[in-house]
Amino acid sequence: MATTYDEIGDSVQPGTIEGSMRFSSGGWRSARLIIGVEMAEQFAFYGISSNLITYLTGPLGESTASAAATVNAWNGTLSFLPLFWGFIADSFLGRFRTILIASCLYILGLGQLSFSAMSSSHQKDPNQLQVTLFFCSLYLIAIGHGGYNPCIKVFGADQLNGSDLKETKAKSSYFNWLMFGSCIGMLATRLISVYIQENLSWSLGFGVPSVSMLLSLSLFLLGTKNYRFSTARGENKNPFARISHVFIEAVRNRGQLDLDVYNLNETLLHVPLQDSKKLRFLDKAATSCSFAEIEEAKAVLNLIPIWMSCLVYAIVNAQCHTLFTKQGATMDRSIAPGLLVPAATLQCFISLTMVTFIPIYDRILVPMARSFTQNPSGITLLQRIGTGLFLSVLAMVVAALVESKRLQTARDDATILMSVWWLVPQYLIYGVADVFTIVGLQEFFYDQVPCELRSVGMALNLSIYGVGNFASSFMISLIDKITSQSGQTSWFDNDLNKAHLDYFYWLLACLSSIGLASYLWFARSYVYSRPNTL
Incomplete structure (x- = not known):
């Protein structure tokens, strides 16, 4: 059994699984490797999720409302599964072994997905067996991703020692640069994988992410001898x-x-x-x-109000990968004669914004704020999250205004002459919002749970998006049913030129405002579980 070293702090064991001295393990060297691992994994994941709605409405022939609900249900599932995997990791396997097992399932699912796309590409209407294989593969990916995602983020943060002053300050930067690496992976796959899927082959477009995930696992294994591993403390290990x-x-x-x-x-x-x-x-x-x-x-229970008040943010987040994409598909996407921008590639603007803004935030804004607040992180975690929630309200207002203008120029079943670049502002605002809220929530749920529950803490963070996606799916299905009664045109009609996404965006803007108000109410009375958290 491994021995816990008091000087390591934060329940982190250095070196191999049986332990070694701190100076020879962990630190930024290992954390940087984890960021590279995360970059490759994000390339794989978003190579599937970014254009999933296009595959569902194209080769699989689903309606827009049905496809949006399918994507939201899948995203919701893979955001809930980390709760199960977090329990397994924190109670039995440990984060390292959980990452290995989940990665293998992940790679298997990606390979099967590529094979299912190869089978369906030979037929105009895929048969039930091929559709079943596709969805089995999709949910196998969800199972693997559900175990991988929370553990790899926490494992990287564990490489920075909680009792060392320099490394403690570096933890906040770690979450910023982890998101930076993730965005590089997202951006690359939205330029490469999405283009391959829409212009060459769906099977090849799903196969490239499989190779990227294999690379991610290989990189992770390279650092095994230098990692620090978390250990349980006390007589009760669970x-x-x-x-x-x-x-x-x-x-x-x-x-x-x-x-x-x-x-x-x-x-x-x-x-x-x-x-x-x-x-x-x-x-x-x-x-x-x-x-x-x-x-x-008490620390765990105290998180629930913050968790609940961030749910609307996750509902808004779901639209960036579904309805925003379908919206762009109806607009003028030409950038040169015969060359069209794939609608899903517009999501690159979120990643581009984050890649640009994270260094500015970490290297310029944080030091400036620190000089006024004396807070090592510049602003508190709750202030950071709240800023992003406010920006998400602004993003939905902009999206509603742009959609209203799009509908004014729309013609039935026709590509609108209005340029797709009108959608860029809503993507840019939401990209900045993600830097504040998504990164802030990651660090908040890592820091505010007991050390031995950090995998579950990160899973709680991810479950926000799971509930948000399910809520989005439910809302879309319910509104579609209500607004299509008595022969009326649904807000989510397959012909978006007849639909009313602008009404839905205004509804989300109102709900986001209510969510922001409730968040501010709970945040004012929140007491940090660690006295050194500012």
């Missing part, structure tokens, strides 16, 4: 058992007076509980749980 025990004991002791519980805690544990005004019902578990265990449970 953090879920500890936290569950706190909830059970709190319910069991719900009839006891608070004063009796406090006195009993001092007698048995010699550690008086702090007078906390929040989640006081958990203090009743002090009869058989330590103060630290109760605080762990």
Whole structure:
């Protein structure tokens, strides 16, 4: 069994799985390698997801509403699966082994997807077997990605020691540069894979991401001897058992007076509980749980209001990969005689914006803000997230205005003379919003959970987008059903020139405003679980 070194901090074991000294392992050297691994994986993932709606409405023949719902359901599934994998990683396998197993499933799914596209390309109407193979492959990718995604991000952050001042400051930069690497992968695949899929072959276009994922796994294995590995602390190695025990004991002791519980805690544990005004019902578990265990449970519960208030952001996020793409497909996409910009390539503007803005934020804005706030991160994590939520409201307002203008020039079933570049502002604003909110949420859920639950913490972050995608799918299906009654034209009619995506965008702008208001309410009263978090 590995021994935990006190000087390592943050429950991170250096070197090999059995341990080595800190100076010879981890640090930025290992973190940079993880960023490269993430870049290759993101190339693979977005090589599939970016143009998925086009494949569904093209070779597979689904309607726009059905395809959007399918994509949202798939995105929702792969965002929920990390909760299961996070439990497995934090309780049994560890992050390293989980990454290896999930990567193998991921690669298998990508290979099968390429094969299914090869089979369907020979027929105008794919048969049921080919469609089944496609969806089985798609959800095998979701299973693999669900285990890989939270663990690789946390594993990279674990390479930067929580008790070393320089490396602690570097953790915030790590999440910025991790997103930078991810955006490079997204940008490259939206230029390369999407072009291959629409102009050469869907099978080849799905095969290129398979090769990229193989490269990602190979790079990850190269750094094995230099990684730090997380280890459990305390006699109870399962953090879920500890936290569950706190909830059970709190319910069991719900009839006891608070004063009796406090006195009993001092007698048995010699550690008086702090007078906390929040989640006081958990203090009743002090009869058989330590103060630290109760605080762990409180830290997890405290995340729920922030989690809930960010859901609308995820609903808006879902439109960037679905309806925005279909919107662009109806517009003038020519950049030269005979040369059209694939509609899915417009998503590159999100990645381009993030690639441009992240260095500006990390190297210019953060130092400037730091000089005023004395905060090592420039602004607090909650301030960063809130800024992105505000920008998402602005993005939906712009999207609604542009769609209204598009409809004014629309003709039935015809390509609109209005240039596709009108869509660029909404992509740019949302790209900046992602730098604030997505990166901020990653760091927030990594930092604010107990050290041994960080895979689950990252999974909770990803589950925001899972719920958001399912909510988006439900909203689209419900609105489509309601607005198409009595022979009326649906907001999501297959002919988008007759549809009313602008109404839907205005609805999302209103919901985003409500979500922002609720977020500000909860953020004002939030107490960070670590005193050194600003």
